[in-house]
Every structure is written in structure tokens, then in C-alpha cells.
Amino acid sequence: MTKPVDLGHRISLIDLYDLRMPQRTGTYVLHEENLAIIETGPSPSVSHLLAGLKALHIDPAEIRYIIVTHIHLDHAGGVGLLLQHCPNATVVVHPKGKRHLADPSRLIAGAKAVYGAQFEALFDPIVPVPEERLIVKEDGETLELSAERTLVFYDTPGHANHHFSIYDSYSHSVFTGDTIGVFYPQLREAGLKFCLPSTSPNQFNPAEMEQSAERLEKLNPSRIYFGHFGMLDDPQEAFRQLRLWLPKFVAAGKEAIDRHPEAPAAEQAKIAAQMLRNDITAFLNEHGVPSSSPAYAAIELDLQVCAMGLIDYWHKQR
The missing domain is CATH 1.10.10 (Arc Repressor Mutant, subunit A)
Incomplete structure (x- = not known):
């Protein structure tokens, strides 16, 4: 296991070894009075997430909020399983994603249609989230983690209709999930900051993706925190490459x-x-x-x- 990375601004990144690959999918830990994590990865990654929390000397019972940018299984598939270890946590989700975390049957059917026989190895088990432990954040709503850090949620369709991106007031940065694509940190060694759009089925819409990117760009963030994978401290390059x-x-x-x-x-x-x-x-x-x-x-x-x-x-x- 790779040790969690300190990204500054009281944020740590845990590598989830999604698909058994390093630097594929990550969980962000926001070290605040109301401790929060963003993204869980799929269920097979939960063991890596828990190991990362242990390395950070965090008891899962300390977690107050588990936030998922959207409900695709590589970002949120493990939320129900993780919640069993986090008795004091509430799950924060886009309004269009709530019912699918409570009843993941359609999520499971959709993933099986895409991944076929690989589904169980990649995603099993998908554990329902009790409705009383789910809260939604509408466009523009906030979540205060401490006196210094407030998160602002922005509805950002294009990759998926159930996707929000999250502006962090403390780091002046945005957690973008898949809205503006995938960042490949493996190419840093070659001197490249390389991003590609994420156009997976079945709600991809290029016009909405462009509009969402423009909205996030207007926030003038200092850095981007990608679901896949890691931090980019040159947001303008990410927006340029999406275009x-x-x-x-x-x-x-x-x-x-x-x-x-x-x-x-x-x-x-x-x-x-x-x-x-x-x-x-x-x-x-x-x-x-x-x-x-x-x-x-x-x-x-x-x-x-x-x-x-x-x-x-x-x-x-x-």
C-alpha cells in the first residue's frame, strides 16, 4: 500500500488501488472538526481506504461526512460497505443519486450491462445505504466542516446527471469528480500535465460537459482535485485540454x-x-x-x- 499523500491545506489523498492499479482512483480526507472524506471508490477498494485512514491515525468512527461526487460505482460503489465501519457518518449525494444509493438495483443492472462477467470482481458487494443516513445537496448549497472550511456544491452534469462538483473555501479549489475528465499523474515524469474527457455511458452530454466546465472555470480555482487521480495545481491546463x-x-x-x-x-x-x-x-x-x-x-x-x-x-x- 502507498502511504496517504499530504496535499497541503489539511487534505490527504488515499490511493484506493481501484482495478488493482495505483494512481487510478482516490479518496480525499479533509482534516476538520467535522471530518469528511470525498469519494469511496468501489467496494473492493474499501480495505485500502480503511488502511489509509489507519495510517492517518483516523478512527472511522470520527468521520462525520462521506461525500460522493456522483454515484458511478468506481466513485461511490463502496459507500454502503464503508458506512458499516463509520457509525457516525452521513452520506452526502446529489439529489438525483440519493434513491440509487438507497436502492442500488438499477446501478447494479447498469454496471452489469457495461462490465458483464467482470462485474463481481470489480464491484461486489453493493450495499444499500439506509435512507436516514443520506442527505442531498442542491445546487449552491453548502456544508460547513469548520469555521475555516465550507464546501459549496455545484450541479455539474455532462459526465452524469447525478454529478456535483465541490468548491472548497479553505484551499480555493474544486473537487471535480469526472466533470472535467481524468488526470494521468503517471505522465508527470515526462513533464506532461495530461487530462482526457470522461465520456462513459449512459448520460454523457458534451454540451452540458462544456457548460459545467465553464462554470467551474469561472470560480478561478487554485487547483483541481480529480476523482481519477490526484491534484493538479494548474487548473487552466485542465480546462484547456478538455476543450x-x-x-x-x-x-x-x-x-x-x-x-x-x-x-x-x-x-x-x-x-x-x-x-x-x-x-x-x-x-x-x-x-x-x-x-x-x-x-x-x-x-x-x-x-x-x-x-x-x-x-x-x-x-x-x-
């Missing part, structure tokens, strides 16, 4: 369908993924990133799911 790559992703989905209109959606997704793979590989080659970089494995996983979301989006448009 660069999002049109390329959307165009690849459309072209895959235009070229092969009779092909099954799964085949169209493979074609779109290959187009994007070619573009991304060329970009990384231009910047001297060796093919041995661990970033390629992480990017490959994302491309497969992102391509499915792109094809799903374009079929709905038609």
Missing part, C-alpha cells in the same frame, strides 16, 4: 457510426476507441513519452468505456 480533446472524442464516435452504420454498437465503440488511441498515441509520442509508460494501461481502460459512451450518445441523438 482540446472533447471535440475529438465526440467526432470519433460520430465517424465510427457514419463509416459503419450497420455494425453493432460494440463494434462501433471499438472503432471509435481505435481512432482515439491513434490520436493519443501520436500526441504522447510527440512529447517523448515511452511506450513503456504505465499511463498507457490507464488510458486504455478509459478509452474502452469512453468509446461506449460516445456511441451511446450518438445513437440517442439519432
Whole structure:
């Protein structure tokens, strides 16, 4: 296990080893009078989360708030399981996500449709959250963790309709979940700050993603805390790369369908993924990133799911 990382501003990052990969998905710990964590990861990651809390000398009973940016299982799948260790915690969720944490049957069915036979290894068990331990935060509402730190919740659809991003008054930064994409810290060694959009099924909407990004950019944050993975202290670069790559992703989905209109959606997704793979590989080659970089494995996983979301989006448009 990697020790939790001190990010400054009384924030720690615990690596959840999602999909058994380092620097894939993380939990943020906000060390305040009302102790809060943001994101739980999937259930198989809860053991890593608990180990990280132990390394920080935190008893799970001290946690007051478990906040999930959205209810996709790689961010919130472990919340019910974790809650069994946190007797004093309340779960904070987007209004459109509450009922699905209380009754995760539709979440489970959706994930099985995407991940098939891999579902159990990736996500089991999905434990319901008792309704009395759930609170929602509407757009613009706040949560005070201490006299110095207040969180402000912003409705930010685009990746998912049940997604909020969280502005932190103390660090003047934003926890963005998947709203403005995925950050690949593995590429820091190559001198790159590299981000890609997250366009997974089935609520991806590029126009809403752009609008949400613009809204967060206007907050002028000092840094971005990504669900995948870690902190970027150059927010403008993250917004710039979303504007660069999002049109390329959307165009690849459309072209895959235009070229092969009779092909099954799964085949169209493979074609779109290959187009994007070619573009991304060329970009990384231009910047001297060796093919041995661990970033390629992480990017490959994302491309497969992102391509499915792109094809799903374009079929709905038609």
C-alpha cells in the first residue's frame, strides 16, 4: 500500500488501488472538526481506504461526512460497505443519486450491462445505504466542516446527471469528480500535465460537459482535485485540454457510426476507441513519452468505456 499523500491545506489523498492499479482512483480526507472524506471508490477498494485512514491515525468512527461526487460505482460503489465501519457518518449525494444509493438495483443492472462477467470482481458487494443516513445537496448549497472550511456544491452534469462538483473555501479549489475528465499523474515524469474527457455511458452530454466546465472555470480555482487521480495545481491546463480533446472524442464516435452504420454498437465503440488511441498515441509520442509508460494501461481502460459512451450518445441523438 502507498502511504496517504499530504496535499497541503489539511487534505490527504488515499490511493484506493481501484482495478488493482495505483494512481487510478482516490479518496480525499479533509482534516476538520467535522471530518469528511470525498469519494469511496468501489467496494473492493474499501480495505485500502480503511488502511489509509489507519495510517492517518483516523478512527472511522470520527468521520462525520462521506461525500460522493456522483454515484458511478468506481466513485461511490463502496459507500454502503464503508458506512458499516463509520457509525457516525452521513452520506452526502446529489439529489438525483440519493434513491440509487438507497436502492442500488438499477446501478447494479447498469454496471452489469457495461462490465458483464467482470462485474463481481470489480464491484461486489453493493450495499444499500439506509435512507436516514443520506442527505442531498442542491445546487449552491453548502456544508460547513469548520469555521475555516465550507464546501459549496455545484450541479455539474455532462459526465452524469447525478454529478456535483465541490468548491472548497479553505484551499480555493474544486473537487471535480469526472466533470472535467481524468488526470494521468503517471505522465508527470515526462513533464506532461495530461487530462482526457470522461465520456462513459449512459448520460454523457458534451454540451452540458462544456457548460459545467465553464462554470467551474469561472470560480478561478487554485487547483483541481480529480476523482481519477490526484491534484493538479494548474487548473487552466485542465480546462484547456478538455476543450482540446472533447471535440475529438465526440467526432470519433460520430465517424465510427457514419463509416459503419450497420455494425453493432460494440463494434462501433471499438472503432471509435481505435481512432482515439491513434490520436493519443501520436500526441504522447510527440512529447517523448515511452511506450513503456504505465499511463498507457490507464488510458486504455478509459478509452474502452469512453468509446461506449460516445456511441451511446450518438445513437440517442439519432
